Amino acid sequence: DAGITQSPRHKVTETGTPVTLRCHQTENHRYMYWYRQDPGHGLRLIHYSYGVKDTDKGEVSDGYSVSRSKTEDFLLTLESATSSQTSVYFCAIRGQGIGELFFGEGSRLTVL
Amino acid sequence: GIQVEQSPPDLILQEGANSTLRCNFSDSVNNLQWFHQNPWGQLINLFYIPSGTKQNGRLSATTVATERYSLLYISSSQTTDSGVYFCAGFSGNTPLVFGKGTRLSVIA
Numbered sequence: 001d002a003g004i005t006q007s008p009r010h011k012v013t014e015t016g017t018p019v020t021l022r023c024h025q026t027e028n029h030r031y032m033y034w035y036r037q038d039p040g041h042g043l044r045l046i047h048y049s050y051g052v053k054d055t056d057k058g059e060v061s062d063g064y065s066v067s068r069s070k071t072e073d074f075l076l077t078l079e080s081a082t083s084s085q086t087s088v089y090f091c092a093i094r095g096q097g098i099g100e101l102f103f104g105e106g107s108r109l110t111v112l
Numbered sequence: 113g114i115q116v117e118q119s120p121p122d123l124i125l126q127e128g129a130n131s132t133l134r135c136n137f138s139d140s141v142n143n144l145q146w147f148h149q150n151p152w153g154q155l156i157n158l159f160y161i162p163s164g165t166k167q168n169g170r171l172s173a174t175t176v177a178t179e180r181y182s183l184l185y186i187s188s189s190q191t192t193d194s195g196v197y198f199c200a201g202f203s204g205n206t207p208l209v210f211g212k213g214t215r216l217s218v219i220a
Contacts (some may be wrong), residue, residue: 033207042198042212058207059113090155092208101145101200101208103155 001028004104006091012110019078021107022090025071030092032074034100036087038062045088050075061072113140118199118211125218130187133214135199137180142203144175146184149196149213158184158197189218 003026013019023032032048035058045058047066055066063085066079078085091104115138116181128182135144146158158174159166161182166173170189175182184195 004196012137040212043200043210045207045209048207088153091181099143100160102155103147106153106155 004091004093004102006089006104006107008044008107009105010108012112013081014112015082016080019081019111020107021089021091021109023074023076023104024046025074026091027093027095028071029095030056030071030091031099032068033092033094034058034064034066034074034076035090035092037106040052040088046076046089078109081109083111085109086111113206114158114203116199116201116209116211118197118214120214121212121213123217125189125216127189127191127220128145129218130185131189131216133184133186133197133199133216135182135184135201135211137182137201138197139159140177140203141201142177144177144182144199144201144210146173146182146199147198148193149198151195155198161181186216189216191218191220194218197218202213 005024007022033048035043044060049055049068072101091106094101117136119134148156161175163177170187172185199210200210200211202208
């Protein structure tokens with residue numbers, strides 16, 4: 001067990017509403033990532049963080065923002081959800097240096 | 113950025129058969145991992161293997177870093193091996209890049 005908790009695990013929301021997904025770790029790892037998984041696309045990086053208040057964009061960052069105010073929490077926010085953001089979202093963590101990546105259980109988001 | 117290609121995209125096996133999954137990288141990587149996504153959606157770490165060979169039960173993996181590929185071997189497959197197998201790699205501190213996966217179905 002890599003000590004990663006995602007919440008909520010399932011959410012249904014309507015187009016135009018804001019949504020925040022939370023990733024919490026107990027490992028004190030430096031790096032945290034948000035990926036989305038869609039059929040035919042595998043896992044695609046949305047945003048990542050390499051320390052408190054240090055974040056950067058991934059390949060599919062449009063429409064998403066992130067925040068990391070403390071080491072253990074990495075938040076993903078959809079300011080105004082769209083149906084194209086219906087997906088399964090995975091958080092991942094990695095330690096300092098060239099370390100192994102571990103995933104959370106995933107959060108399934110449906111935007112109606 | 114680094115491109116990752118996995119083959120085959122789909123594979124159907126009879127229980128007890130062996131298989132080899134391949135992962136090619138467009139550039140050198142210094143971290144390579146194999147994951148199994150089970151039918152419930154969980155991503156399970158199989159191997160962390162930047163180079164060389166590792167074995168874990170019926171599964172083994174080999175990475176030839178100089179030729180930019182990795183292989184995952186599954187021997188005596190079981191129905192519980194079904195799911196999607198992903199490889200992923202990164203170089204330096206660039207985030208992990210994933211292949212699109214190999215979907216494996218093992219039939220009893």
